[in-house]
Structure formats: C-alpha cells, structure tokens
Amino acid sequence: MHIRLALAATLAIFSLSACSSIIEGTSQEIAVNTTPAGASCALEREGAVIARVSQTPxxxxxxxxxxxxxIRCTKDGFQEATFLDKSGTAGATVGNILAGGGIGWAIDSASGADNKYDSPVNVTLVPVGTAVPAPAAAPVAPAAPAAK
Structure with missing residues (x-):
C-alpha cells in the first residue's frame, strides 16, 4: 500500500513539473512591425542570426x-534601426515553482520554457539624411542669484 501511495505522489509531482513547458512551450512567435512597412529584419542572439523576416509586417x-x-531592420533609403527584445519570465513559471517545486522549474529553465519575449515589436526607421532626434533633456533650473 505504501509503495502505491509513494508511486502516486511521485507521478503527481512529475505531472505538475515542467508546467511552463506544457503551457508556454519552448518556442515563441515574434511579430515584427516597422514604420514604414516593407523592411527586412534579422533576429540575432549572442551575435548569431536565429531568424529572419523578409518583409514587414x-x-x-x-x-x-x-x-x-x-532585432536589426533595414530598408533602402532608411537608416538601420534596432530593437532589443529582452528575455523575461513567462507567467506559468511562478505557478510551476509553487506546484512543482524545484524540479519543474529546473526542467523549464533548461528548456527555455520559463522565458518569453515581447511581441509584437514595433520598429521605426528614419530616412537617410535625417538626423535621429536626441532624447529630450531634463529642464535646467534657473541659476540662484549670487550672494552679496
């Protein structure tokens, strides 16, 4: 009887483990939009191209x-534009840690299932010869009057 109970408990734990792998999956589709449309984009990770979009969207x-x-986008007549899509934590990861404990999290972490990327991604290309606007500076406070 104890062996059956232990076996059932073990199966329950393993059925809950790797929850992100089951719910979120180990791959993700990233939608790329550009302004203007029709750009070619390369998706790069650690210096290597991992996917391409031949014409946006x-x-x-x-x-x-x-x-x-x-995400590096090019289009004739426009400057190259890039977007950094940061790897974040998938929603099912927290539930996985609570339900499956360390085993489920370790499985999902090794497979990448506990990660996610933003999608859709919107990239704006600037025409060649146009200066890229600098970020707005904080207003400068007026100088205090000199002490006499």
Whole structure:
C-alpha cells in the first residue's frame, strides 16, 4: 500500500513539473512591425542570426532562452534601426515553482520554457539624411542669484 501511495505522489509531482513547458512551450512567435512597412529584419542572439523576416509586417518563430534578442531592420533609403527584445519570465513559471517545486522549474529553465519575449515589436526607421532626434533633456533650473 505504501509503495502505491509513494508511486502516486511521485507521478503527481512529475505531472505538475515542467508546467511552463506544457503551457508556454519552448518556442515563441515574434511579430515584427516597422514604420514604414516593407523592411527586412534579422533576429540575432549572442551575435548569431536565429531568424529572419523578409518583409514587414511578418512573424518569426524563435527558441526561447534567457538571452535577449536584437532585432536589426533595414530598408533602402532608411537608416538601420534596432530593437532589443529582452528575455523575461513567462507567467506559468511562478505557478510551476509553487506546484512543482524545484524540479519543474529546473526542467523549464533548461528548456527555455520559463522565458518569453515581447511581441509584437514595433520598429521605426528614419530616412537617410535625417538626423535621429536626441532624447529630450531634463529642464535646467534657473541659476540662484549670487550672494552679496
């Protein structure tokens, strides 16, 4: 009887483990939109191209990992534009840790299932010859009058 109970408990734990792998999956589709449309984009991770979008708007499927993805877009007549899509934590990860404990989290972490990327991604390309606007500076407070 004790063996059956132990076996049932073990099966229950393993059925709950890797919850993100089951719910979120180990790959993700990233939709890329550009202004203007019609750009070609490369999705890069750790210096290697992992996917391409030949003409925006379009999507590419990538394997999820803990590493960020740089989306590099080009179009004739426009300056190259990039977007950093940071790897975040998938929603099912917290439930996985609570329900499955360390075993489920370890499985999901190793497979990338506990990660996610933003999608859709919106990238704006600037025409060649146009200066890219600098970020707005904080207003400067007027100088205090000099002491006499």
């Amino acid at each position: 379009a999507s590419a499927t990538v394997k999820k990992t803990k590493h960020d993805i740089t």
